[in-house]
Amino acid sequence: MSTTPTATPDATPDAARTAGQAPQRYDAIIIGAGMSGMYQLHRLRALGMSVRVFEAGSGVGGTWYWNRYPGARFDSESWSYGYSFSDEILKAWDWTEHFAPQPETLRYLEFVADTLDLRRDITFDTRVRSAAFDDTAGLWRIETTTGLTAEARFLITAVGPLSAPTMPKLPGIDTFKGASYHTGLWPHHPVDFAGKRVAVIGTGASGVQTIQEVAKVAGHLTVFQRKPNWCAPLHNAKITPDEQRRIKASYDEIFARCRESHGCFIHKADPRKAMEVSPEAREAFYEKLYGEPGFGIWIGNFRDVLSDEAANATLTDFIARKIRARVKDPRIADKLIPKDHGFGTRRVPLETNYYEVYNQDNVELVDLRETPIERITETGIRTSDRDFAFDIIIYATGFDAVTGALDRIDVRGTGGLSLRQKWAEGPRTYLGLMTAGFPNLLTLVGPHNSATFCNIPRCIEQNVDWVTDLLRTMRDKGLTRVEATRDAEDAWTAHVIELGQKMLFTKVDSWFMGINSNVEGKQTRTFLLYSGGAPMYREKCDEVAARDYEGIALA
Numbered sequence: 001m002s003t004t005p006t007a008t009p010d011a012t013p014d015a016a017r018t019a020g021q022a023p024q025r026y027d028a029i030i031i032g033a034g035m036s037g038m039y040q041l042h043r044l045r046a047l048g049m050s051v052r053v054f055e056a057g058s059g060v061g062g063t064w065y066w067n068r069y070p071g072a073r074f075d076s077e078s079w080s081y082g083y084s085f086s087d088e089i090l091k092a093w094d095w096t097e098h099f100a101p102q103p104e105t106l107r108y109l110e111f112v113a114d115t116l117d118l119r120r121d122i123t124f125d126t127r128v129r130s131a132a133f134d135d136t137a138g139l140w141r142i143e144t145t146t147g148l149t150a151e152a153r154f155l156i157t158a159v160g161p162l163s164a165p166t167m168p169k170l171p172g173i174d175t176f177k178g179a180s181y182h183t184g185l186w187p188h189h190p191v192d193f194a195g196k197r198v199a200v201i202g203t204g205a206s207g208v209q210t211i212q213e214v215a216k217v218a219g220h221l222t223v224f225q226r227k228p229n230w231c232a233p234l235h236n237a238k239i240t241p242d243e244q245r246r247i248k249a250s251y252d253e254i255f256a257r258c259r260e261s262h263g264c265f266i267h268k269a270d271p272r273k274a275m276e277v278s279p280e281a282r283e284a285f286y287e288k289l290y291g292e293p294g295f296g297i298w299i300g301n302f303r304d305v306l307s308d309e310a311a312n313a314t315l316t317d318f319i320a321r322k323i324r325a326r327v328k329d330p331r332i333a334d335k336l337i338p339k340d341h342g343f344g345t346r347r348v349p350l351e352t353n354y355y356e357v358y359n360q361d362n363v364e365l366v367d368l369r370e371t372p373i374e375r376i377t378e379t380g381i382r383t384s385d386r387d388f389a390f391d392i393i394i395y396a397t398g399f400d401a402v403t404g405a406l407d408r409i410d411v412r413g414t415g416g417l418s419l420r421q422k423w424a425e426g427p428r429t430y431l432g433l434m435t436a437g438f439p440n441l442l443t444l445v446g447p448h449n450s451a452t453f454c455n456i457p458r459c460i461e462q463n464v465d466w467v468t469d470l471l472r473t474m475r476d477k478g479l480t481r482v483e484a485t486r487d488a489e490d491a492w493t494a495h496v497i498e499l500g501q502k503m504l505f506t507k508v509d510s511w512f513m514g515i516n517s518n519v520e521g522k523q524t525r526t527f528l529l530y531s532g533g534a535p536m537y538r539e540k541c542d543e544v545a546a547r548d549y550e551g552i553a554l555a
């Protein structure tokens with residue numbers, strides 16, 4: 001590996017070449033210019049490496065570039081979400097709300113790209129179609145859908161865990177004559193819902209945010225719900241000038257607090273178990289958390305509510321009562337209350353007046369378990385008992401999570417081994433960052449990596465810093481090849497599965513478990529996350545590095 005761009009014979013920072021020309025050579029190729037790709041580019045540049053990022057979108061930002069649907073915002077406290085590595089950026093950027101909306105977060109990432117002058121090393125509007133490792137040359141060769149080719153010693157995927165949108169497999173889907181949109185592929189132009197007949201299919205976090213916003217202006221909104229999710233209030237607010245000053249003065253403490261918590265949020269689980277306190281004290285604690293902003297009710301709760309069924313049942317009962325109190329029609333409330341899983345065992349959408357939407361005259365809830373969709377028609381949606389007419393259909397139907405974006409690239413390791421095939425029965429990884437048979441491939445925010453269930457910038461920084469240290473060590477030792485051993489991969493995969501078995505969310509169908517009814521081969525539960533928590537994950541990664549990269553063959 002080179003220490004400077006010139007040390008790799010023909011490394012050059014120019015864009016990759018088009019079809020027919022010899023591929024352009026870099027030290028590293030990064031796929032994706034979202035939060036992880038941007039930071040990785042910045043860190044590798046500082047090592048003196050030549051790096052090229054290929055990005056499918058026309059701008060930086062990844063998730064925040066694509067998910068422009070009405071009401072899109074994160075559930076992390078804004079001031080805990082930004083990059084922590086640069087004082088300059090921390091000082092210069094003012095978040096305006098405690099939970100920033102998508103346009104603000106995208107502006108933030110564009111500001112970071114400007115500040116770090118990242119765009120000159122990013123090729124936009126270019127999707128990587130295939131990546132193959134040439135064992136003899138020790139190089140990854142990539143091909144894009146626009147016909148570009150490029151090669152590099154290292155291939156770093158920064159494709160994001162929720163970036164491969166999936167549409168339902170419904171007959172007639174292309175025949176609809178009105179406008180239709182997927183939340184994760186939202187157009188850049190404004191969409192006017194005023195007075196329109198709008199359908200939303202899907203009630204995950206994207207659906208919930210969309211519904212509560214569209215309901216304000218649509219002439220009529222019909223929500224098509226298959227399984228309800230447990231939602232809880234976000235309690236967003238503007239950041240006052242006083243709060244702004246306090247936030248700016250306490251970034252060190254904020255990030256230190258995040259480092260110590262399971263998912264790197266500011267919320268830390270309560271050390272008590274749910275049954276250790278009286279029913280009255282438990283109720284009062286749930287009430288307090290329900291009234292507070294953010295994920296406290298989910299991850300700042302008693303320490304056993306996500307692992308012990310009886311503890312979980314007390315919380316689930318509390319939230320069910322809240323829903324019944326907020327929705328006037330008891331039959332509608334009943335449809336909105338999940339019966340097949342407890343609170344928090346799937347990703348909890350945070351909401352603002354979501355349940356009250358169903359008290360509005362212009363909103364109707366269709367329970368697809370009673371009357372499934374049969375087809376999309378030219379004019380709308382046909383269920384088993386009715387034809388609905390719409391001007392706009394919104395698909396809030398989610399993503400082929402975590403492995404989906406990698407599956408969409410034809411990744412081939414040694415001997416032409418396909419990553420898609422290797423992971424057909426579920427991912428096998430070492431630290432969620434590499435997989436045997438794929439030398440010099442590093443999967444930021446990959447499966448089995450704590451970053452997939454995290455206040456994600458915090459875990460992205462950890463992933464990127466760890467990878468950067470690895471590449472620096474290799475450079476210093478004159479090493480050019482890195483690959484997880486089978487033994488290490490087997491042990492890590494077993495560790496991930498064993499940890500998962502302690503958690504209630506492995507007993508439930510959701511994207512955490514790799515379930516997506518719209519994707520062939522994704523109907524069997526396979527745990528995609530790392531449930532040991534970010535501190536334990538960080539410790540394991542650091543131990544591996546301290547033991548001369550134990551479990552990793554370096555050559």
Ligand code: NAP
Binds near residue numbers: 076206227347517518
């Ligand atoms: P999701 O949670 O997977 O939800 C997809 C929804 O579409 C589910 O309600 C699902 O029903 C429904 N659906 C899928 N296929 C369907 C079909 N063929 N017919 C009818 N309904 C169908 O996806 P998402 O809402 O886009 O959220 C994904 C993740 O992105 C979230 O869990 C979260 O991690 C992240 N996200 C975060 C935020 C935030 O920070 N606030 C916002 C949005 C998304 P079933 O449940 O029955 O499958």
